[in-house]
Amino acid sequence: MTNAETDAGHAGHAPLPVSEAAALTDRITENVEEVIVGQHDAIEHILIAVLARGHLLLEDVPGVGKTMLARAVSKSVDCSFKRVQFTPDLLPSDVTGVNVFNQKTREFEFQSGPVFANIVLGDEINRAPPKTQSALLEAMEENQVTVDGETRRLPNPFTVIATQNNVEPNRTYELPMAEIDRFMKKLQLGYPSEAEETDMLGRIAGEHPIESLESVASVEDVLRARKTVSEVTVEESVRSYVSRLATYTRDHATLGVSPRGAIALVRASQARAVIDGRDYVLPDDVQAEVPTVWSHRIREGSGEAGADLVRSAVETVRVE
Incomplete structure (x- = not known):
């Protein structure tokens, strides 16, 4: 599938007026900031990647909120969300899906993998070997996956938010340039300031705010905003x-x-x-x-x- 064919998937969605699309991003940003403290620019960068039909790589030390940020963005939009925990023993089929033989029907049935979602979180992507990392190459470039010779379209919109730790280099695999080049953006979050960390600690003293976060946008809103951006x-x-x-x-x-x-x-x-x-x-x-x-x-x-x-x-x- 070419980029033109992918773009054609947006043809049926009327674009939002620019002012409404801008208001949509403000609304999502404010909602995410109910959970994430001191990362306004990072949230904005993620939304830019989503609206520009791109994917995003978050790299930093453990514990600075990479995964929580991705979850908060996905919960702010009423869309499908799947998480893949990348590990050294993860197989490509664990990402894309696999054909399984059904004893009753005597036929093979496709069981879709976690890549079949609007937002896919690839957690610690550099802990999986290159063969498994490459399972995302076709998905990220062409919004489709091919399993056993059959090509299947992915949901629209489709965005990969991957995280990787930049520590323990002897226990991770470097991402190949072919995959790095498919990420529209790469961000580093950094540590919060003392004031931001104090605020964050106060918010999570009871129930974590991610548990009560409500969506403030629909998939249709995102598709229409994407159309706005493309024009x-x-x-x-x-x-x-x-x-x-x-x-x-x-x-x-x-x-x-x-x-x-x-x-x-x-x-x-x-x-x-x-x-x-x-x-x-x-x-x-x-x-x-x-x-x-x-x-x-x-x-x-x-x-x-x-x-x-x-x-x-x-x-x-x-x-x-």
Whole structure:
């Protein structure tokens, strides 16, 4: 399935007015903040990924709320949610599903895996071996999975929120670049401030607020907001600016930004424009989105991600 075919799945949904789409993101953000303290920007980045038809990777040390953040976002939207706990013994079929022989009907029946949901949380994705990680490649790029030669469509919308710990490197598997490049954004949450942590401790003294969190948006709302984002105007001058930024990374790194990365930046910038109440993209939107969309896609000689190179590109490449 091509991106065009995936986009065609949105054709039957009338776009929300930009003001309503912006209000929708505000409503979801405020709802998530009933559970998550001090992560306003991270919540916004997740919603941008969802509205821009992308996927998101959360990386940080254990215990900073990566999984809780993903759960709070999913509970704020009345949609299907599945969680996959990645472990060294997890098999690809544990993610995508498997055909099981039914003794009564004497036929094979497909039992869908947890990937068949609107929001899929891949918890500690780097604890599973590469073969299992690769089970998500087709799903993340084409919104479908193929099992025993038969291709099945995934729910619409479909978003993967994966977490990984950046500690215990000897007990984890590095994600291949082919998979990293499929994540629209990569975020690090960091530790809360003393005031934020004090607030958080007060909230969980009794029942955890995630247990009583109610949804404030429907799947239809999300699909219509996605349609709004897809129709945001991106002038040729802005597209050219993105291309020149991408060329800069390719000229100054061992592995620069791919065309997929350039597309992701444009789509994220469209979502950023909607959140700010506009139906057109500004270079400011591109500059706001490029650090989280491109840094993880770049590899320099040392093998490290290219956050510094992204900053250099923004400082060097002129807006025309």
